[in-house]
Amino acid sequence: MRYPMDEAALQARLLEWYDVNARSFPWRVPPGSGRRADPYAVWLSEIMLQQTTTAAVRPYFEAFMARWQDVNALAAADDGEVMAAWAGLGYYARARNLLKCARVVAQEHGGRFPDQYDALLKLPGIGPYTAAAIAAIAFDRPAVVVDGNVERVMARLHCVEDPLPDAKPLLKAHAARLTPRKRPGDHAQALMDLGATICAVKSPTCPLCPWQADCRARTAGMAEALPRRVAKAVKPLRLGHVHIGQRADGAWLLERRPPRGLLGGMLGWPGSEWQEGEFPDAQPPAKGRWRCAGAEVRHTFTHFHLRLMVHVARLPADSAPARGFFLPAADFRPSDLPSVMRKAFNIARKALAAD
């Protein structure tokens, strides 16, 4: 016989814990401050935090807030500048959708974010999690916020042994039953803080948990083993070339990648397709004395490993490339590149410096 959980008691103990232990972030308002977070800051942080750690997000969030202080400023921003500011954070569709969303909010909602889950869900880049998070955190609506942390906490609290992702609907139902009418924003953030600190993926510190007496996985000695997941597919290895050319005046030969797909909309070096099995033929983007840089890029994306052979050349002042464009040295910042392209640049820089 399993006794029903006392939701009211769980809610109360969680908020008590949060009032004392809430983490501090630049996008967050402390509990009990009586203030409500700026919806723009909540939205921006939630988009950045999708599948991304708080440590990685923090400097990007600060930079975006300093440069584009509200949704109207962001809506008016140059696409290339926003993509450059996002460079290194990954999942670049988020940046493309961020701009789309800012422009919809500015043009169709008078520069104010909708305060309802259903309206938020219609905006580009906002899915079920983010719509609920904004509704709860920015507008204190009792939306059911379910991210990876909440799934893990629910799986352990209720000892759900079905593996993810199949268990998602059940875990969401558990989360829904626990969502309070009062302080739903703090409740959501408390649940995520609990998952990020106490109820961690590895080595959870159950003795510090406000729910230790209620947690069925802890009782069963299974907390760390949950949630289970279906095994992931092995990543194949893809091979390719990049060509990094510098003109006599210092300008670099770059290209803007297509607006969709991998690294879509980002700056990058001209190169080959990336294929499995063997290296494709190297086709330099401009005439010149190309040579191997002597090291290759190793990089892992979500669904494949990549090795890139790096080719470098010094190009003449009258170089007429078949693809790409020359970016003056003064306008080129390696930090504007996605990480894989920055790795290639670091290899090329050393090779060219050795000339």
Place this chain on the structure above:
DNA sequence: TAAACGTGGAG
């Protein structure tokens, strides 16, 4: 529905 979509830190 399942695959595509980045990156860096932790163990």
Place this chain on the structure above:
DNA sequence: TCTCCAAGTTT
């Protein structure tokens, strides 16, 4: 070195 995976969304 290598696997896991973090505040998910889109197609």
